[in-house]
Amino acid sequence: MEIIEGGVTSPQGFKAAGVHSGVKYRTLDLGMLYSEVPARAFVGYTSNKVKSAPVQVMMSENSEFLSAFVINSGNANALTGRRGIEDAITMKNAAASELNIDAKEVGVMSTGLIGRFMDMHKVKYGISRAAKELEAGREADASIAEAIMTTDTIKKESAVRLRLADGTLVTIAALSKGSGMIAPHMKVLHGTTLCLVTTDATLSNGFRKTWGEILDDSMNMVTVDGDQSTNDTCALLANGKAGGKCADEDPNFINGLRKVMTDIARMLALDGEGATKLIEVQVIGAETKQDARSAVMTILNSPLVKSAIFGSDPNYGRIMMALGNSDCKFKIEDVRLTIKGGDMEVPILDSGAPVFQEERSVEVVRMAMDNKEVTILVDLSAGNESAVGWGCDLTYDYVRINAEYAT
Amino acid sequence: MEIIEGGVTSPQGFKAAGVHSGVKYRTLDLGMLYSEVPARAFVGYTSNKVKSAPVQVMMSENSEFLSAFVINSGNANALTGRRGIEDAITMKNAAASELNIDAKEVGVMSTGLIGRFMDMHKVKYGISRAAKELEAGREADASIAEAIMTTDTIKKESAVRLRLADGTLVTIAALSKGSGMIAPHMKVLHGTTLCLVTTDATLSNGFRKTWGEILDDSMNMVTVDGDQSTNDTCALLANGKAGGKCADEDPNFINGLRKVMTDIARMLALDGEGATKLIEVQVIGAETKQDARSAVMTILNSPLVKSAIFGSDPNYGRIMMALGNSDCKFKIEDVRLTIKGGDMEVPILDSGAPVFQEERSVEVVRMAMDNKEVTILVDLSAGNESAVGWGCDLTYDYVRINAEYAT
Numbered sequence: 001m002e003i004i005e006g007g008v009t010s011p012q013g014f015k016a017a018g019v020h021s022g023v024k025y026r027t028l029d030l031g032m033l034y035s036e037v038p039a040r041a042f043v044g045y046t047s048n049k050v051k052s053a054p055v056q057v058m059m060s061e062n063s064e065f066l067s068a069f070v071i072n073s074g075n076a077n078a079l080t081g082r083r084g085i086e087d088a089i090t091m092k093n094a095a096a097s098e099l100n101i102d103a104k105e106v107g108v109m110s111t112g113l114i115g116r117f118m119d120m121h122k123v124k125y126g127i128s129r130a131a132k133e134l135e136a137g138r139e140a141d142a143s144i145a146e147a148i149m150t151t152d153t154i155k156k157e158s159a160v161r162l163r164l165a166d167g168t169l170v171t172i173a174a175l176s177k178g179s180g181m182i183a184p185h186m187k188v189l190h191g192t193t194l195c196l197v198t199t200d201a202t203l204s205n206g207f208r209k210t211w212g213e214i215l216d217d218s219m220n221m222v223t224v225d226g227d228q229s230t231n232d233t234c235a236l237l238a239n240g241k242a243g244g245k246c247a248d249e250d251p252n253f254i255n256g257l258r259k260v261m262t263d264i265a266r267m268l269a270l271d272g273e274g275a276t277k278l279i280e281v282q283v284i285g286a287e288t289k290q291d292a293r294s295a296v297m298t299i300l301n302s303p304l305v306k307s308a309i310f311g312s313d314p315n316y317g318r319i320m321m322a323l324g325n326s327d328c329k330f331k332i333e334d335v336r337l338t339i340k341g342g343d344m345e346v347p348i349l350d351s352g353a354p355v356f357q358e359e360r361s362v363e364v365v366r367m368a369m370d371n372k373e374v375t376i377l378v379d380l381s382a383g384n385e386s387a388v389g390w391g392c393d394l395t396y397d398y399v400r401i402n403a404e405y406a407t
Numbered sequence: 408m409e410i411i412e413g414g415v416t417s418p419q420g421f422k423a424a425g426v427h428s429g430v431k432y433r434t435l436d437l438g439m440l441y442s443e444v445p446a447r448a449f450v451g452y453t454s455n456k457v458k459s460a461p462v463q464v465m466m467s468e469n470s471e472f473l474s475a476f477v478i479n480s481g482n483a484n485a486l487t488g489r490r491g492i493e494d495a496i497t498m499k500n501a502a503a504s505e506l507n508i509d510a511k512e513v514g515v516m517s518t519g520l521i522g523r524f525m526d527m528h529k530v531k532y533g534i535s536r537a538a539k540e541l542e543a544g545r546e547a548d549a550s551i552a553e554a555i556m557t558t559d560t561i562k563k564e565s566a567v568r569l570r571l572a573d574g575t576l577v578t579i580a581a582l583s584k585g586s587g588m589i590a591p592h593m594k595v596l597h598g599t600t601l602c603l604v605t606t607d608a609t610l611s612n613g614f615r616k617t618w619g620e621i622l623d624d625s626m627n628m629v630t631v632d633g634d635q636s637t638n639d640t641c642a643l644l645a646n647g648k649a650g651g652k653c654a655d656e657d658p659n660f661i662n663g664l665r666k667v668m669t670d671i672a673r674m675l676a677l678d679g680e681g682a683t684k685l686i687e688v689q690v691i692g693a694e695t696k697q698d699a700r701s702a703v704m705t706i707l708n709s710p711l712v713k714s715a716i717f718g719s720d721p722n723y724g725r726i727m728m729a730l731g732n733s734d735c736k737f738k739i740e741d742v743r744l745t746i747k748g749g750d751m752e753v754p755i756l757d758s759g760a761p762v763f764q765e766e767r768s769v770e771v772v773r774m775a776m777d778n779k780e781v782t783i784l785v786d787l788s789a790g791n792e793s794a795v796g797w798g799c800d801l802t803y804d805y806v807r808i809n810a811e812y813a814t
Contacts, residue, residue, distance in 0.1 A: 050731030079724055081760030114724020115761050225710045228732050303632045311810025317521020324457030325635050353488035354522050396803050403718025
């Protein structure tokens with residue numbers, strides 16, 4: 001597998017564009033993705049009971065093949081009632097008409113402020129312009145990436161090129177946006193944030209289960225604030241332009257897809273609103289997979305753990321407090337806790353009791369925590385299941401960003 | 408019912424003291440409560456699976472009657488293994504010996520940093536001193552209140568005097584501490600934070616169920632950060648010194664107890680770490696009580712909702728996002744959302760769609776949110792059940808306090 005400098009138009013047959021429609025004041029705010037041939041689509045949606053209009057429309061159509069996606073930022077088109085539904089359908093129809101394809105083949109996503117009606121005059125203008133500007137290449141990758149951002153501060157792209165068992169060279173690329181309101185519910189085929197994954201490999205409908213598992217281990221293990229969005233949509237489009245056999249069970253393909261999805265998951269966590277640190281939590285030795293996931297997510301979502309890591313404050317008792325609030329089964333006297341940061345690996349608890357007490361040793365924990373990436377390793381010694389997840393610290397900037405978002 | 412300026416020693420037969428033992432650098436750090444006669448005890452504990460040593464010791468003894476409580480702040484005596492258990496037992500024994508009572512009649516609570524061993528030399532000195540300083544009166548109330556505080560900024564006391572149906576005059580008083588790591592699990596008889604409730608009324612063992620219900624509607628509906636502590640303990644002591652009949656089913660008594668517990672719940676929320684505002688969430692028209700509680704707590708725990716209220720940012724879509732993530736059943740097209748603050752009451756959503764769109768109207772929402780107390784009212788129109796809960800905003804100070812706690 002080769003990691004390449006690429007984006008959603010790197011796989012054969014994909015084009016993209018990002019334009020300024022005027023929904024946002026200055027920046028690009030409308031993106032379009034296009035596949036020259038209909039691509040088999042695997043789409044996961046938020047499991048929030050309050051779903052945005054585009055999610056409702058997409059879920060009701062449930063198209064097996066998609067040729068394009070139109071995505072706007074600046075307005076989530078959520079809590080917009082019947083008018084919002086009509087606007088989402090209008091977006092699909094407008095794109096279909098510009099691209100000369102069936103409206104059923106157009107996917108739609110929105111992200112931004114909740115509870116405001118779309119300015120469809122601007123959106124329709126943007127769609128028309130984007131359709132004319134579709135291109136392949138790194139410039140097109142960059143423009144669609146920018147167009148779908150909200151509070152994001154970095155572009156979230158990952159791409160790999162690999163050979164299938166039959167020798168076919170295929171490319172997989174992923175693009176995502178998301179910075180706040182990130183906490184997917186752990187349910188198969190429910191992704192988080194907006195994510196587009198393109199590949200020129202051939203996939204059959206049977207790949208759905210594997211895709212769900214990969215989502216569960218990647219996007220569904222990311223949390224920034226424990227708040228799952230109304231708009232989360234994650235779409236994998238496979239257009240088969242590389243030729244070759246169906247890659248459903250090709251181990252190289254599955255590994256490649258896991259790689260780009262894990263990359264994206266880590267980027268989402270690192271670019272969490274206001275984040276200064278990536279927190280990885282690894283739980284091993286759990287009785288069940290569900291136990292391990294619950295422990296990981298409860299630790300990652302604890303504001304006390306997140307604030308402590310922001311301040312490199314060696315208050316590791318909070319990690320155990322969070323573990324104790326999860327649904328995970330364990331015996332405290334069997335638990336081992338280790339904190340890793342940089343090249344340091346500091347054992348904290350063994351058999352449920354602190355390894356050390358002296359102030360000097362506490363200082364070592366602080367040094368490990370004082371890194372851009374902090375790993376919390378919990379060994380429950382209760383079984384053989386494990387899980388890994390990603391989150392970020394809770395900072396002054398998180399509060400600032402979210403106290404001033406609508407205004 | 409008369410609201411009185413009182414504390415835990417206001418009911419007849421109770422004394423208290425707060426002293427400086429040296430566990431904390433300067434402030435009072437060890438409190439003692441004493442009842443002249445053994446009091447029937449109703450004690451609720453954290454449902455966190457990681458329980459502090461004092462909680463483990465108290466739960467295993469499960470004494471029906473208690474004559475005293477010894478409480479230290481500065482060290483939680485949690486994650487301290489076998490040595491912690493021994494220290495908690497030593498605290499009970501030391502107090503029993505000073506007070507010349509059976510160790511089984513002594514309750515113990517700890518609060519403070521997790522994962523450090525107690526300095527028992529200091530604690531034993533404090534117990535000896537506190538036992539000698541036991542007094543009734545407002546000064547004693549104040550000293551025990553101060554001794555059990557951690558990051559608290561206000562004393563949390565409430566007291567009422569009322570007549571039972573048989574004419575007996577009884578007093579109920581409550582004292583609580585708690586500012587962070589506050590989010591009780593909704594389980595009957597599991598309280599949150601440290602809370603002492605004293606009364607000179609007579610109660611039988613049969614009152615346990617009613618006490619559980621009152622806890623569920625008060626302490627168990629408070630959340631500051633969604634993080635349930637390892638040490639939460641809430642004890643009601645009824646020593647019967649006022650005489651009169653058993654008050655188990657006396658409506659005046661039950662109302663009085665509800666009143667002081669609701670007062671304490673609101674104080675805990677308002678004094679949440681870094682809080683500038685009290686948030687009350689009322690959910691009405693739910694299908695089940697559990698639905699209503701889940702909706703209330705999910706909204707109160709959302710960092711996005713909490714930050715928006717801090718900034719008086721009229722981003723009410725986040726309230727609906729949080730509602731959608733709760734376990735509560737509803738139809739979005741039936742939901743009505745209202746925000747109240749000061750003397751303003753602003754309808755936001757009706758039939759699941761925004762009531763207004765204009766910038767000027769959004770400004771009205773901001774004005775309602777710009778109050779010390781903000782109420783979010785959600786009418787689900789799905790049934791007849793309701794719930795009320797209390798939380799606080801997420802502020803820069805919350806982050807500051809918790810990034811620097813251990814140091």
